[in-house]
Amino acid sequence: MEGTPISGPESGAERPILLLGDPRLRIRSEEVVDFEQPEFRGACAGLAATLASFRARHGFGRAISAPQIGVALRLIAVNLGDGPRFVVNPRVTARSAESFTMWDDCMSFPGLLVRLRRDRSVTLRYHDETGIECEWPRMELAASELLQHEIDHLDGVLAIDRAIDRDAIVLREVFERRKAELSKQVDYMIGDPTKS
Ligand SMILES: [Zn+2]
Structure with missing residues (x-):
């Protein structure tokens, strides 16, 4: 992807991650207009630190909004294994005709898995953290589903809202027990290259 890597986690303090039920997860966030604004700069540093800490503790976690x-700005921190980057004011400008199903999870409800449908590939226009306009064309599937999840957060939409049917929300401990069976219900499993 384009955009410059940001400074390390030492540049900001870790913040608590809001959990399902907190009304702030349902707010439609505002566009970032002033890239020098202290609230925005602080949110960048805080997001990077929080993502790094979550990854260190749990061994997974690729993005956070x-x-x-608790910051109602259209800002996402992403780490696809090559260091954290920021995606600001993202807009999906194209979608593939093809979609797929998967079991999704979320740092705001780490105990749940949700079966839902995402577009196979999207093209994104966004700003980097300095305000430069960037394009992320025709994302591959793993980045595509991740960014669709994070952009939903900016609109106050959660993965549970996209559950395909009444059997599509499962407790993680049950999911782990039934994984072989439940993986057959979807086209793609996060982190499983044999199921993409
Ligand atoms: Zn989430």
């Missing part, structure tokens, strides 16, 4: 730390 500003609303998840």
Whole structure:
């Protein structure tokens, strides 16, 4: 992807991640207009630190949105294994005709898995953290589903809202027990290259 890597986690303090039921997860976040604004700069540092800490503790976690730390700005921190980057004011400008199903999870309800449908590929226009306009064309599937999840957060939409049917929300401990069976219900499993 484009955009410059940001400074390390030492540049901000970890913030608590809001959990399901907190009304701040349901707010539609505002566009970032002033890239020098202290609230925005602080949110960038806080998001990067929070993502790094979650990854260190849990061994997973590829992205987090500003609303998840209580900041109602259209800002996402992403780490696909090559260091954290920021996606600001993202807009989906194209979608593939093809979609797929998967079991999704979320740092705001780490105990749940949700079966839902996402577009196989999207093209994104966004700003980096300095305000430069960037494009992320025709994302591959793993980045595509991740960014669709995070952009939903900016609109106050959660993965549970997209549950395909009444059997599509499962407790993680049950999911782990029934994984072989439940994986057959979807086209793609996060982190499983044999099921993409
Ligand atoms: Zn989430």
